[in-house]
Amino acid sequence: xxxxxxxxxxxxxxxxxxxxxxxxxxxxxxxxxxxxxxxxxxxxxxxxxxxxxxxxxxxxxxxxxxxxxxxxxxxxxxxxxxxxxxxxxxxxxxxxxxxxxxxxxxxxxxxxxxxxxxxxxxxxxxxxxxxxxxxxxxxxxxxxxxxxxxxxxxxxxxxxxxxxxxxxxxxxxxxxxxxxxxxxxxxxxxxxxxxxxxxxxxxxxxxxxxxxxxxxxxxxxxxxxxxxxxxxxxxxxxxxxxxxxxxxxxxxxxxxxxxxxxxxxxxxxxxxxxxxxxxxxxxxxxxxxxxxxxxxxxxxxxxxxxxxxxxxxxxxxxxxxxxxxxxxxxxxxxxxxxxxxxxxxxxxxxxxxxxxxxxxxxxxxxxxxxxxxxxxxxxxxxxxxxxxxxxxxxxxxxxxxxxxxxxxxxxxxxxxxxxxxxxxxxxxxxxxxxxxxxxxxxxxxxxxxxxxxxxxxxxxxxxxxxxxxxxxxxxxxxxxxxxxxxxxxxxxxxxxx
Amino acid sequence: xxxxxxxxxxxxxxxxxxxxxxxxxxxxxxxxxxxxxxxxxxxxxxxxxxxxxxxxxxxxxxxxxxxxxxxxxxxxxxxxxxxxxxxxxxxxxxxxxxxxxxxxxxxxxxxxxxxxxxxxxxxxxxxxxxxxxxxxxxxxxxxxxxxxxxxxxxxxxxxxxxxxxxxxxxxxxxxxxxxxxxxxxxxxxxxxxxxxxxxxxxxxxxxxxxxxxxxxxxxxxxxxxxxxxxxxxxxxxxxxxxxxxxxxxxxxxxxxxxxxxxxxxxxxxxxxxxxxxxxxxxxxxxxxxxxxxxxxxxxxxxxxxxxxxxxxxxxxxxxxxxxxxxxxxxxxxxxxxxxxxxxxxxxxxxxxxxxxxxxxxxxxxxxxxxxxxxxxxxxxxxxxxxxxxxxxxxxxxxxxxxxxxxxxxxxxxxxxxxxxxxxxxxxxxxxxxxxxxxxxxxxxxxxxxxxxxxxxxxxxxxxxxxxxxxxxxxxxxxxxxxxxxxxxxxxxxxxxx
Numbered sequence: 001x002x003x004x005x006x007x008x009x010x011x012x013x014x015x016x017x018x019x020x021x022x023x024x025x026x027x028x029x030x031x032x033x034x035x036x037x038x039x040x041x042x043x044x045x046x047x048x049x050x051x052x053x054x055x056x057x058x059x060x061x062x063x064x065x066x067x068x069x070x071x072x073x074x075x076x077x078x079x080x081x082x083x084x085x086x087x088x089x090x091x092x093x094x095x096x097x098x099x100x101x102x103x104x105x106x107x108x109x110x111x112x113x114x115x116x117x118x119x120x121x122x123x124x125x126x127x128x129x130x131x132x133x134x135x136x137x138x139x140x141x142x143x144x145x146x147x148x149x150x151x152x153x154x155x156x157x158x159x160x161x162x163x164x165x166x167x168x169x170x171x172x173x174x175x176x177x178x179x180x181x182x183x184x185x186x187x188x189x190x191x192x193x194x195x196x197x198x199x200x201x202x203x204x205x206x207x208x209x210x211x212x213x214x215x216x217x218x219x220x221x222x223x224x225x226x227x228x229x230x231x232x233x234x235x236x237x238x239x240x241x242x243x244x245x246x247x248x249x250x251x252x253x254x255x256x257x258x259x260x261x262x263x264x265x266x267x268x269x270x271x272x273x274x275x276x277x278x279x280x281x282x283x284x285x286x287x288x289x290x291x292x293x294x295x296x297x298x299x300x301x302x303x304x305x306x307x308x309x310x311x312x313x314x315x316x317x318x319x320x321x322x323x324x325x326x327x328x329x330x331x332x333x334x335x336x337x338x339x340x341x342x343x344x345x346x347x348x349x350x351x352x353x354x355x356x357x358x359x360x361x362x363x364x365x366x367x368x369x370x371x372x373x374x375x376x377x378x379x380x381x382x383x384x385x386x387x388x389x390x391x392x393x394x395x396x397x398x399x400x401x402x403x404x405x406x407x408x409x410x411x412x413x414x415x416x417x418x419x420x421x422x423x424x425x426x427x428x429x430x431x432x433x434x435x436x437x438x439x440x441x442x443x444x445x446x447x448x449x450x451x452x453x454x455x456x457x458x459x460x461x462x463x464x465x466x467x468x469x470x471x472x473x474x475x476x477x478x479x480x481x482x483x484x485x486x487x488x489x490x491x492x493x494x495x496x497x
Numbered sequence: 498x499x500x501x502x503x504x505x506x507x508x509x510x511x512x513x514x515x516x517x518x519x520x521x522x523x524x525x526x527x528x529x530x531x532x533x534x535x536x537x538x539x540x541x542x543x544x545x546x547x548x549x550x551x552x553x554x555x556x557x558x559x560x561x562x563x564x565x566x567x568x569x570x571x572x573x574x575x576x577x578x579x580x581x582x583x584x585x586x587x588x589x590x591x592x593x594x595x596x597x598x599x600x601x602x603x604x605x606x607x608x609x610x611x612x613x614x615x616x617x618x619x620x621x622x623x624x625x626x627x628x629x630x631x632x633x634x635x636x637x638x639x640x641x642x643x644x645x646x647x648x649x650x651x652x653x654x655x656x657x658x659x660x661x662x663x664x665x666x667x668x669x670x671x672x673x674x675x676x677x678x679x680x681x682x683x684x685x686x687x688x689x690x691x692x693x694x695x696x697x698x699x700x701x702x703x704x705x706x707x708x709x710x711x712x713x714x715x716x717x718x719x720x721x722x723x724x725x726x727x728x729x730x731x732x733x734x735x736x737x738x739x740x741x742x743x744x745x746x747x748x749x750x751x752x753x754x755x756x757x758x759x760x761x762x763x764x765x766x767x768x769x770x771x772x773x774x775x776x777x778x779x780x781x782x783x784x785x786x787x788x789x790x791x792x793x794x795x796x797x798x799x800x801x802x803x804x805x806x807x808x809x810x811x812x813x814x815x816x817x818x819x820x821x822x823x824x825x826x827x828x829x830x831x832x833x834x835x836x837x838x839x840x841x842x843x844x845x846x847x848x849x850x851x852x853x854x855x856x857x858x859x860x861x862x863x864x865x866x867x868x869x870x871x872x873x874x875x876x877x878x879x880x881x882x883x884x885x886x887x888x889x890x891x892x893x894x895x896x897x898x899x900x901x902x903x904x905x906x907x908x909x910x911x912x913x914x915x916x917x918x919x920x921x922x923x924x925x926x927x928x929x930x931x932x933x934x935x936x937x938x939x940x941x942x943x944x945x946x947x948x949x950x951x952x953x954x955x956x957x958x959x960x961x962x963x964x965x966x967x968x969x970x971x972x973x974x975x976x977x978x979x980x981x982x983x984x985x986x987x988x989x990x991x992x993x994x
Contacts, residue, residue, distance in 0.1 A: 052640055055591050055624065055631075060637055063582035063652065070583070085560035086567070091657055094552050101567050114614040115626065116660030119607040127552065129612065136550075140557055143549055160588055160657070177587050242734030438745065 016234075029361075032298050035242040039293060046301045046361050049171040056391040057169035057176030064362065065288075067309035067379060069180060071375055072288055073158060075211050075306065076182055079204050084154040084184060088480055089136045092127040092158070098135045101261045107228025108132075111164045128161040134229070134254075134280060138262035145276055147267050148189055152197070156184035172289035173246065173497055183282040187264065194277035198234055201251035202280040202470065205236050208283070209248070212291045213304040213413035214238055215421050216248060217442070219467030219492050222454050227280075237466055237492075238290040239421050243439050244495040245466060248290050251281035260480065293440050294417050295386075301363025302385055304413055304461075305406040310344040313359040317352055317371035328370050332380065332398055341397050341406070360385060366402060366411050385410055427490075431481045434493055437462045442466070442494040446487030448480035456482045457493065468493035500773050521529050524860075529795055536790060537668075543798045546668040554673030555667035562785075566677060569656060569785055573679055573709050576701050581651040583680060585634045587793055588657070591626040594634045598758045605629075605649065606724025608661045626659035628933040631726070631751075633779060635759035642773055644764050645686055649694070653681035663982075667689035669786035670743065670994055672734055675771050678816065680779040684761065690775035691750055695731055698748035698778040699967065705780070707744070709788045710801040710910035711735055713745060714939070715962030716989055719951050724777075726753040734963055734989075740936050741992040742963060744786050748778035786870050791914050792883075798860025799882055800815050801910055804902040807841040809833060809899055810856045814849055814868030829877065836896050838903070857882060862906050863899060865893075890942065899942040917960050928978045931990055932958045939963070939991040943984030945977035954977045954990065963989035 026407055030037040030046065043049045048065035061069065077086070092115060113129040114120060128428070130136055136154075145153060161181040165174055184201065188194040202218050209216045212232050216236035226233040230252040237245040254277040259265070265273045277305060295302040305311050314336075316322065316329040326347065333345040344364070352369070359367060365382040374380055379392045382401065386409050391399045424441025428434040434443035440463065454465055460482075468489045480487045511592065526542065529756055531956040540546045545562035558566065573582070589612060610626040613619060623737040627633055644651060652801070658678040658727075675940040685691040694791045699715050706713045713733035723730040734742040753772040762770045792799040802808050811833075813819065823844065830842040838925050841861070849866070856864060864880040866974040873879055879898065883906050890898045921938025931940035935958065944951060944962070951962055957979075965986050974981055975985045 050637060050640075053587055054594060054636060055587065055589055058508040058587035058589060060587065061585040063584050066582075066584050070584075085563075087563050088558040089548055089553065090555035090557065090676075090677055091659075092552055092555060092674065097551060105878070110616040112616060113612045113624075116613045119609060121661075126553075127610075132721050139551060140547060140549070143547075162588075164618075177589065179587075206975055224805075340812045351733075 004349045018479040021461070022316045024448045027305070029300060030490075032296065033243060035240070035293070038296075038298075040301060042292070042296060043171050044143040046363065048288075048301075051171055055176070056173070057165055059171045059175070061179070062160050063182075063478070064309060066308055068288060068303065069285065071179065071307040071309065072212065072257050072291075073182070076208050076283065076287075077158075078154055079208055080182075080184065084131050084156050086157065086188075088159065089133055089140070091130055091136075092440070093130055093133075095128065098128045098138055100135065101258060103257070104134065104229040108366075111166075113162045113164055114253075130159070131161055131163050131335070132181070132280075132282070133159070133161070133183055133185070134258055136398075138258050138264060138278075141187060141276075141385075142262050145187055145264050145266050147430075148269060151187055151189050151266060151276065152193065154184065154197075156182060158182045167335070170211075172292075175285075180285040180286050181279060181282060182284070186278065187259075187279045188277045189242065189266065189268070189274070191255060191277045194255070194279050197279045197471075198253045200249045202234050202249075203278065205249040205281070205283060209236065210288070210414065211304075211306055212287060213410055213417060214248075214287075214290050214294055215414070215418045215427075217421075217492060219243075220470060221250075221467040222451070222465050224451060224455070225465070226253075227252040229254065229257050231257070232366045232452050234296045234468065234470060237494075237496075238294065239494075240290070240497065241291050241422070243441050244497050245442065245492075246286055246290055246293075246497045248286045249281070249283040252279060254278040254280060260453045278356050295413055298324070299357075300361030302413065303363035304410050306410065308363060308364065309342065309360060310359070310363050310364045311342040311406060312344070312366040312368055313355075313364045314343060314368045314370075315352055315355050315359075316347070317374075319372065322372065324402060325370055325372055325375055328375050328395070329368075331482060332368065332395065333372070334403060335399055339403075340440045341399075341402055354424060366405055368398070368402075384409060385417075397489070425492075427476065429481065431457065431460050434481075438463055438495055440466070440490050444469075444490045445457040446478040446480055446488055448487050449485055449489060450480075450483065452483040453480050453492075457491075461493060462495075463493050464496040466494055506689040507920050517872065526795060527796060529738060529793065529915070531749075532757065532790070535793075535795075539789065539793060539797060540668050541862065542555055545785075545798075550756070552673070554671070556668045556672070557941075559964050562824065565785060565800065565804055568806065569709065569788075570677065570679070572714060573705050573780065573784075574655075576705055576952070577653055577679075577681065577797045577922075581653050581683075583654065583666040584652045585654050585656065586630055586637070587628055588633075588742055590633045592623040594636055594707070594817060595625045597632065598726050598755060599629065599974065600754070601726040606643065607664075607964060610659045610661055613713040616805050627656070628660050628680070629656070629779070629993055630654070630680055630682070631755060631775075633774075634757050635761060638682075638684060640777075641758050641799040642684055642761050642763050645766060646764060648684055648686050648773065651681065651694075653751055655679045661965065669782045671788075672782075677782040678779060679781070680708065680712060680777060684756075684766070684778045685774045685776070686763065687772070688750075688774045690841065691752070691776050692784075694776045695729075695778070696967075697745075698774070699731050702778070702780060706735070706784070707911065708801075708803055709710050709746075709784060709802075710907055710914060710962075711784075711787050711791055712847055712915045714742075714918075714922075714963070714989060715967040717967060718747075718964040719948070719962050719988075721948060721952070722962070722964070724749040724751075726751065728754070728888060731967060732964065734991075734993075736921060736938055736991075737787070737790050737793065737994065740938050742989075743783060743790075744994045745783045745892065746778070746780040749776060751775040751777060752838055767938045791917075793860070797858030799910070800860035800862060801907050802862045802918065803907065804982045805862050806839065807839070807856070807859065808839040808867055808903060809863040810847055810852075811840060811842045811865045811867075812852050812864050813844070814857075814871075816869065822869055822872055825872050825892070826865075826945055829865065830865070832896055833899060836900075838896075838899055846858050863902055865895070866897075877897065883913075897977070899934045922989075926975065926978065928954065928957050931960075931978075935960055935992055941966075941987045941991050943975035943991050944986055944988045945982045945984050947977075947980065950977050950979040951988075958990060959992075960990050963991055963993070968987055 047062035050060040084108040426437040438469040544559035547557040612624040716732040756772040757806040
């Protein structure tokens with residue numbers, strides 16, 4: 001976990017941790033069983049998002065939340081930068097470009113914000129705030145793609161996008177301004193290469209979520225739930241504590257649909273002009289909603305070490321005459337920080353108990369305590385945030401031990417989440433059975449593949465079909481619970497965010 | 498110059514360099530003396546910005562331009578992160594908040610974009626696209642600032658902002674979407690502390706520009722040119738090749754003007770509620786316009802090493818039987834990359850001359866060539882982009898030498914720019930004299946301090962008063978060229994972008 005400038009980060013954390021501390025002291029968190037209340041309250045008291053901005057569906061990143069965002073987006077950038085290039089396109093899309101692709105418009109026309117005025121003048125051409133950037137990017141791809149030698153072209157950007165949501169909005173999950181949309185847009189010579197890229201995108205996202213210690217399920221969305229204008233959509237979902245699934249990433253095979261609309265052609269080696277095939281794939285700050293929701297507990301955040309703004313907090317247990325303890329804490333903090341561990345030394349006047357409370361709320365993976373007796377024995381006490389486990393460690397072995405524990409914490413969080421997810425996927429054969437399991441998690445239900453039956457499954461269960469798992473063995477001797485015919489596939493069914 | 502992941506970056510550069518190479522080969526650049534044409538053409542052929550997006554004043558970052566942007570913004574983040582925290586506020590500002598501060602509205606009402614519709618519905622409340630974020634941030638500061646212990650509060654964000662420009666737009670310089678606005682907003686207990694922060698901001702910006710090898714002039718803007726709603730404004734300007742100045746950073750003392758409007762109060766130690774004092778300061782992608790314009794030449798970009806996406810390009814000079822040369826180039830590239838130098842090994846089929854041309858256009862600070870004879874002598878040839886100077890260097894001393902030369906290139910670029918700037922500041926005593934000097938650069942002219950005389954200076958010279966230099970010795974025995982009274986100060990006068 002490399003960091004670019006240890007000393008600077010150290011200082012920054014010092015401030016971020018002290019921000020609004022009065023508030024935190026008073027905070028009490030609802031039980032996580034009341035997930036919705038727990039989530040809303042946690043975002044505020046752990047200083048992730050402030051929901052008090054005076055427009056519905058728009059929220060403010062607290063510095064601490066933003067520091068998590070930075071670490072999370074560094075991971076996705078690192079994964080993409082191996083063979084994608086980062087770029088940036090304009091937010092505003094002229095009406096005529098936005099309206100070019102018929103399916104696409106149908107999918108977005110109800111939720112697009114329109115800029116109609118500049119100053120007091122009415123604009124000649126209305127401008128859409130991008131809900132996603134196909135119609136901003138592809139007029140340029142028409143200019144950029146010339147020859148087969150230009151392909152594949154793989155670009156991405158991290159930008160704000162907008163949806164006029166009429167449903168209930170919720171920070172990080174359902175937003176009118178998605179502040180952190182990472183969208184990739186690729187161009188390929190053939191349909192098959194684009195299909196390969198869609199699979200590659202799903203692999204990247206699965207790895208990305210593994211690094212957030214979040215297991216995800218990949219499935220091919222049913223036709224009526226694919227991206228407007230796509231040939232097909234594969235999505236990854238995380239299972240939230242309340243049993244509902246959260247779509248946390250999507251990858252779309254666009255075929256040559258947009259290429260035909262935006263006239264994106266390349267010359268093949270034989271000199272012919274061929275329409276290109278395209279894909280696009282995106283993730284958003286929902287990734288942060290998922291990691292907070294899945295790992296957090298009744299004491300607050302539990303952050304996977306790689307994205308924690310503070311990886312270890314050092315707390316001196318001081319009585320009178322404690323300058324030696326403080327010196328020892330300073331020395332250890334410096335050693336940790338120098339070794340690339342994001343370290344916070346808490347020398348505030350708060351009682352140790354108040355400090356524990358505060359840094360547990362903030363999800364700091366490790367706490368290190370040194371008291372006078374520890375110092376005499378040349379040891380420190382390390383406490384894990386995930387398990388609460390305490391251990392004495394010789395001070396000269398601290399740095400090594402901390403690295404080891406951070407790794408172990410990540411692994412434990414991921415394994416716990418995987419076990420939890422697996423225990424909440426239920427193989428069902430009837431609609432009743434699936435309906436019973438809804439509040440507990442996800443059902444895996446046979447389906448004949450007909451849209452009519454699919455919609456009936458959704459209606460009768462009162463849930464959504466996520467899709468066909470991307471990794472699925474052939475099912476045999478199972479029947480569609482609606483029509484009774486042989487079902488070639490099983491599909492995930494769940495309540496969805 | 499640390500980089501986070503050498504091998505990834507290496508790959509990324511490999512792609513970025515090959516993007517649209519067909520185009521580059523055909524490109525010819527106008528002479529830099531025709532600055533405006535040179536600038537526009539260079540942005541396109543060096544792949545900084547594509548100007549062909551179908552809305553006036555909105556441009557597209559090419560991946561190569563975006564890679565420069567990343568490096569530039571890493572520097573400003575590094576400088577701010579020592580005692581500021583990064584955050585992010587919404588883009589959309591409700592009309593009632595936007596309209597609260599009377600001076601501020603007057604300054605922006607003609608150039609604000611308004612969102613009036615969500616889908617096909619008319620919005621209850623019009624939403625402004627932020628032209629700057631005071632009115633988005635300060636309603637939250639009202640909630641966040643409680644006690645003197647919360648102060649100073651120093652936050653910043655890097656976001657897109659919007660201006661409905663009616664003047665001639667120009668990429669990176671005059672935009673309808675400023676894609677990269679870094680705006681800091683601070684809150685202080687007293688007016689004096691806020692004044693100190695404004696000076697601090699100007700120091701940070703001066704250091705930032707020093708790292709781009711761009712010298713800037715700081716001056717206090719005249720009252721009629723300050724930020725709408727501020728007590729005063731100090732700005733930094735760069736001198737462009739065509740003799741016009743470009744405002745590349747501003748810092749505003751807001752007094753308690755916005756605090757009174759947005760009700761931002763803190764409790765002092767005596768228990769009294771006091772209006773806070775505030776500052777804000779910003780820079781934008783104009784920083785990139787300045788560095789490109791000042792350092793570039795007739796062959797293309799000349800990038801300061803710290804912001805160059807590729808710091809050295811390695812080119813094998815191959816004839817037949819050249820596998821040894823290529824191996825040597827690979828080995829050297831690897832060594833350089835491992836030592837934190839952003840290295841591109843160009844093994845394409847282009848002739849060496851075409852490669853020189855291409856990488857000179859892209860501003861790569863150093864070129865390394867190895868041919869069969871060099872290899873026999875165990876040397877390589879290093880060529881500087883800034884001076885064209887060539888030198889033979891023993892292969893085992895390359896890494897050390899490259900570090901040394903990158904430092905020297907930065908220093909040379911900065912010194913050249915400083916010398917050029919100093920030679921184009923003219924101490925004048927009359928309006929005629931100042932007018933004569935306009936096309937060459939900046940005049941320093943006495944001024945009595947009266948607005949009436951100031952406006953006459955501007956009108957008669959046909960230029961703008963930048964302001965009073967922040968570091969100025971008392972002037973004696975000089976007279977205002979308009980009224981003839983004793984002038985206490987001298988001011989910069991120049992044609993402005």
